[in-house]
Amino acid sequence: MGAVLYVPCDAAALAVGADRVAETLADELRTRGVDATIIRNGSRGMHWLEPLVEIETEQGRIAYGPVKPSDVAGLLDGGDHPLCHGLTEEIPYLKRQTRLTFSRCGITDPLSLEHYEMHHGFLGLKRALEMTPAEIVQDVTDSGLRGRGGAGFPTGIKWNTVLKAQGAQKYIVCNADEGDSGTFSDRMIMEGDPFVLIEGMAIAGIAVGATKGYIYTRSEYPHAVAIMQDAIKIARKAGILGASVMGSDHAFDMEVREGAGAYVCGEETSLLNSLEGKRGIVRAKPPLPAIEGLFGCPTVVNNVMSLASVPIIMDRGARFYRDYGVGYSHGTIPIQLTGNIKNSGLFETAFGLTLNELIYDIGGGTLSGRPVKAVQVGGPLGAYFPPSLFDTIFDYEAFIERNGMIGHAGIVVFDDTVDMLKQARFAMEFCAIESCGKCTPCRIGSVRGVEVLDRIAEGDQPEQQVELLTDLCDTMKMGSLCALGGFAPYPVMSSLTHFPQDFHVKPLTDAAE
Amino acid sequence: MALQTQSQDIEKETAAIIDVHEHQEGPLLPILHDVQGKFGYVPEDALLKIADRLNLSRAEVHGTMSFYPDFRTEPAGRHVLKVCRAEACQSMGGEKLADDIQRDLGIKWHETTPDGKVTLEPVYCLGLCSCAPAAMMDGNLHGRLDEDAVLKLVEEVK
Ligand SMILES: Cc1cc2nc3c(=O)[nH]c(=O)nc-3n(C[C@H](O)[C@H](O)[C@H](O)COP(=O)(O)O)c2cc1C
Ligand code: SF4
Ligand code: FES
Numbered sequence: 001m002g003a004v005l006y007v008p009c010d011a012a013a014l015a016v017g018a019d020r021v022a023e024t025l026a027d028e029l030r031t032r033g034v035d036a037t038i039i040r041n042g043s044r045g046m047h048w049l050e051p052l053v054e055i056e057t058e059q060g061r062i063a064y065g066p067v068k069p070s071d072v073a074g075l076l077d078g079g080d081h082p083l084c085h086g087l088t089e090e091i092p093y094l095k096r097q098t099r100l101t102f103s104r105c106g107i108t109d110p111l112s113l114e115h116y117e118m119h120h121g122f123l124g125l126k127r128a129l130e131m132t133p134a135e136i137v138q139d140v141t142d143s144g145l146r147g148r149g150g151a152g153f154p155t156g157i158k159w160n161t162v163l164k165a166q167g168a169q170k171y172i173v174c175n176a177d178e179g180d181s182g183t184f185s186d187r188m189i190m191e192g193d194p195f196v197l198i199e200g201m202a203i204a205g206i207a208v209g210a211t212k213g214y215i216y217t218r219s220e221y222p223h224a225v226a227i228m229q230d231a232i233k234i235a236r237k238a239g240i241l242g243a244s245v246m247g248s249d250h251a252f253d254m255e256v257r258e259g260a261g262a263y264v265c266g267e268e269t270s271l272l273n274s275l276e277g278k279r280g281i282v283r284a285k286p287p288l289p290a291i292e293g294l295f296g297c298p299t300v301v302n303n304v305m306s307l308a309s310v311p312i313i314m315d316r317g318a319r320f321y322r323d324y325g326v327g328y329s330h331g332t333i334p335i336q337l338t339g340n341i342k343n344s345g346l347f348e349t350a351f352g353l354t355l356n357e358l359i360y361d362i363g364g365g366t367l368s369g370r371p372v373k374a375v376q377v378g379g380p381l382g383a384y385f386p387p388s389l390f391d392t393i394f395d396y397e398a399f400i401e402r403n404g405m406i407g408h409a410g411i412v413v414f415d416d417t418v419d420m421l422k423q424a425r426f427a428m429e430f431c432a433i434e435s436c437g438k439c440t441p442c443r444i445g446s447v448r449g450v451e452v453l454d455r456i457a458e459g460d461q462p463e464q465q466v467e468l469l470t471d472l473c474d475t476m477k478m479g480s481l482c483a484l485g486g487f488a489p490y491p492v493m494s495s496l497t498h499f500p501q502d503f504h505v506k507p508l509t510d511a512a513e
Numbered sequence: 514m515a516l517q518t519q520s521q522d523i524e525k526e527t528a529a530i531i532d533v534h535e536h537q538e539g540p541l542l543p544i545l546h547d548v549q550g551k552f553g554y555v556p557e558d559a560l561l562k563i564a565d566r567l568n569l570s571r572a573e574v575h576g577t578m579s580f581y582p583d584f585r586t587e588p589a590g591r592h593v594l595k596v597c598r599a600e601a602c603q604s605m606g607g608e609k610l611a612d613d614i615q616r617d618l619g620i621k622w623h624e625t626t627p628d629g630k631v632t633l634e635p636v637y638c639l640g641l642c643s644c645a646p647a648a649m650m651d652g653n654l655h656g657r658l659d660e661d662a663v664l665k666l667v668e669e670v671k
Pocket of ligand 2: 435438
């Protein structure tokens, strides 16, 4: 058998030249007359090393990265190479992880059913098919899995509501609208292990009695859309999806739908309106989507990570999953280390690591080499934390206690060149741009917020403006229908609270002049 | 005459797109995406055709369409460059990069270069936050960008 090499097809790898590396590699192998196969795998999640080329050896896969086309020839010559990181599995960043949801990502060919099954694929679904819907729901509840889309609501409890709801038609809607800056775990799983999402959605369908699923994702994710669509076709052909799921009497099929550039469509009711072909305006709750969701039917809306974690829970058991983590945060969480950080990428681990461990021990500090000034956790609506709070552990409740949220588990690192007043202004500006317009505190409040922050920047009565800003943030928190308007105050107020100097610098120097 | 033919063509193409999606639940967004994919924007004739076939008013279709930043009512330049403005890219100098590009191209957000080559759009996260700053030229993604790299992207397209 010939040599086997791997070059990822993940969008992050493509964005830094993986296709050109793969082409050069193929040419070079042909020129040398080497019989070889290049597998386009998902990403291992060590994005600072992308494009990461792996060569299979008797000892295991050897990693090289970041590889440029000009490095390819040297890489094939063998011997020591400056880009060589040794056995991939032994790289500390990977070795320290607990990969449950991402157990296959980066290892397999995303569209190979054979690879998928060789690596424990469909074992969860097979087990689910032997259980009653209530038993499946009970297992998911017992696993302690909480929604990974941001709110952390227990997935099993949501499923139970849909299971009990009456309706001739029920739906599984996968929220793949991943709009938070600093996040890409949904994208990585869709591009790197699409069958696990299909499996998770099929299990959800069987559990609640839904026969139709939708994956609603972003138009900014063209590669994820293409791979998901191909994977669905393959699964349908193999009898995983369709009138009889794996030969059972359960029917389940699904479709991918693309959003059109609106962040708010990640909010579940806005998403449902968008799926129905309407404006993505947020709906008032109740009714809950679980009771009256898509086209008025009982609907499970779950994040990609929530659904993609279900197969391993069904395969290994609720207890196995539940035993990872701390407090009420059970299982693992794929943390995304992004922005100005050396070892950027995806790090799946049990809940409970501190920000210090994540940013310094694992992340290696800033890429610029300058001191860390702040991190934003949980997307554009998440709070900014200063280094004095880096002892906070990654746990839903620990973050809430400190006026933050883990959200979709993205961490964006900023060095000491960042101006926190600017970041606060951006949070308000973003809210103004993305507001669905339904409620005044969000629609108007965010615009006023930008104006007030501009006045602070100009040094125009900063004390009074800060008071105004605080009031405004309170109004938005209390009076907004959804978390866009309700949480935009968090990045603003955390900036103000933890970095007051950035809000007064200009007026103070002005006064001194 | 030419105009009329064009308008008939648009209607015909739009009808064909509607045929593909009509049976789907909530077909409006998939139709709008395909229409924009075909023409580069959503022409008024297409809008009217969609309204007619889906049994909606023109205002309803227009109202939905205008909610979403992706849909255009006018053609864009030959290429669309979307530069990420969100936080992870900001942390890696994305804001300065965006300013530099606007200056270099001589246009602001949502504008098109005078030669009709490139339309510049802001985007809020491309999921490439681990290789920031990032941008998208037409359907292609690019990370770890600097000013030179972006200008090269613009040069490389026709
Ligand atoms: C403005 C806004 C944007 C959101 N964006 C997303 C998103 O991109 N992905 C997601 O899964 N949830 C998002 N949510 C949360 C969803 O409303 C919902 O809680 C989630 O999809 C439920 O799934 P889960 O229980 O599996 O987390 C967003 C919420 C708000 C208010
Ligand atoms: S808070 Fe903002 S986004 Fe949410 S419903 Fe109100 S206006 Fe819409
Ligand atoms: S913030 Fe720019 S790609 Fe995510």
